[in-house]
Amino acid sequence: xxxxxxxxxxxxxxxxxxxxxxxxxxxxxxxxxxxxxxxxxxxxxxxxxxxxxxxxxxxxxxxxxxxxxxxxxxxxxxxxxxxxxxxxxxxxxxxxxxxxxxxxxxxxxxxxxxxxxxxxxxxxxxxxxxxxxxxxxxxxxxxxxxxxxxxxxxxxxxxxxx
Numbered sequence: 001x002x003x004x005x006x007x008x009x010x011x012x013x014x015x016x017x018x019x020x021x022x023x024x025x026x027x028x029x030x031x032x033x034x035x036x037x038x039x040x041x042x043x044x045x046x047x048x049x050x051x052x053x054x055x056x057x058x059x060x061x062x063x064x065x066x067x068x069x070x071x072x073x074x075x076x077x078x079x080x081x082x083x084x085x086x087x088x089x090x091x092x093x094x095x096x097x098x099x100x101x102x103x104x105x106x107x108x109x110x111x112x113x114x115x116x117x118x119x120x121x122x123x124x125x126x127x128x129x130x131x132x133x134x135x136x137x138x139x140x141x142x143x144x145x146x147x148x149x150x151x152x153x154x155x156x157x158x159x160x161x162x
Contacts, residue, residue, distance in 0.1 A: 001110050002109070002110035002111060002141075003109040003110055003111065003136055003139065004136065004139070005136050005137065005138065005139050006135065006136065007135070007136050008134050008135050008136075009027050009028075009031055009109070009131060009134050009135070009136065010027065010105070010108035010109065011026050011027055011028035012026065012027050012104040012105050012108050013025075013026055013102075013104060014026060014027055014030060014075070014098050014099065014100060014104075014105060015080040015083075015098070015099040015101060016030070016080070016096060016097070016098060016099075017080040017081070017083035017084035017087060017097040017098070017099050018084065019084065019088070021080075021084075022080035022081070022084075022099070027105055027134075028134065030073075030098070031131050031133070031134040032133060032134060033133055034070040034071055034133070035068055035069055035070050035071075035130065035131070035132045035133075035137075036069065036070060036071045036072070036073055036130070036131045037057070037064050037069045037071075037072045037073070037128065037129075037130055037152075037155060038072075038073050038074075038075060038098075038128065038129050038130075038131055039053065039057060039072075039073075039074055039075070039127070039128040039129075039150055039152075039155075040074075040075045040076065040106070040111065040124040040125065040126060040127050040128070040150075041053050041054070041074065041075075041076045041124070041126060042076070042077075042113065042115060042120065042123045042124060042125070042126060043076055043077070043078060043115075043120060043123060044076050044078045044082050044083055044085075044086035045082070045086055048126075048147050049076075049126075050086070050090055052147055052151070053126070053147060053150065053151070054074060054086070054090050054091060054095070055090065056151045056152040056153060057072055057074065057094075057095055057152045058090070058091060058092045058094065058095060059152065060152035060153065060155075060156060061092065061094035061095065061152075062094070063152075063156055064152060064155065064156065064159070065094075067156065067159040067160070068159070069130070069159075071096060072094055072095050072096065073095070073096040073097075073098050074087075074091070074095055074096070074097055074098065075098040075099075075100050075105060075124065076098075076099070076100065076123075076124060077100050077101070077102075077103045077106055077122070077123045077124050078099055078100075078101065079099055079101045080097075080099035080101065082099075083097040083098070083099045084097060100124065103122055103123070103124070105124075106122075106123070106124040106125075107122075111124055111125045111127055111141065112124060112125065113125045113144070125141055125142065126141075126142040126146070126147065126150050127139065127140055127141040127142060127149075127150050128140045128149070128150040128151070128154070128155055130155070130158075130159075138155075138158055138162075140154060140155070140158075
């Protein structure tokens with residue numbers, strides 16, 4: 001079952017990709033007490049993710065924080081070393097790179113996709129959400145092959161009209 005607005009996020013292991021190496025955490029600890037803009041991508045360094053998705057949040061980070069967002073995080077079913085390298089190349093200090101290496105978070109939220117025909121295996125769908133103290137406040141899941149509803153621009157429009 002897919003997570004819905006108003007649901008509490010499942011508490012599963014995650015890893016924060018840092019310049020100093022992987023930092024283990026749990027989704028329960030990471031989202032506790034903060035309002036976080038989370039966006040998920042099928043894979044680091046993939047075309048749409050690198051050319052449009054991550055850059056939209058890098059470009060709009062300060063505007064999102066001006067709308068009451070404490071932290072911005074990018075999550076993908078990739079290992080923390082790949083997420084760190086991607087963050088160093090295309091990200092910014094304003095974006096926390098979260099590795100869901102085993103896909104536990106994607107699976108627990110019901111937001112997986114099968115990327116086997118592209119050699120990717122089970123991955124996360126493309127989506128964004130606002131999470132307040134571990135509870136889903138907004139959720140924007142993209143249709144397969146689409147990129148619009150999970151962009152930073154779309155999220156800013158939602159925050160402005162909320």
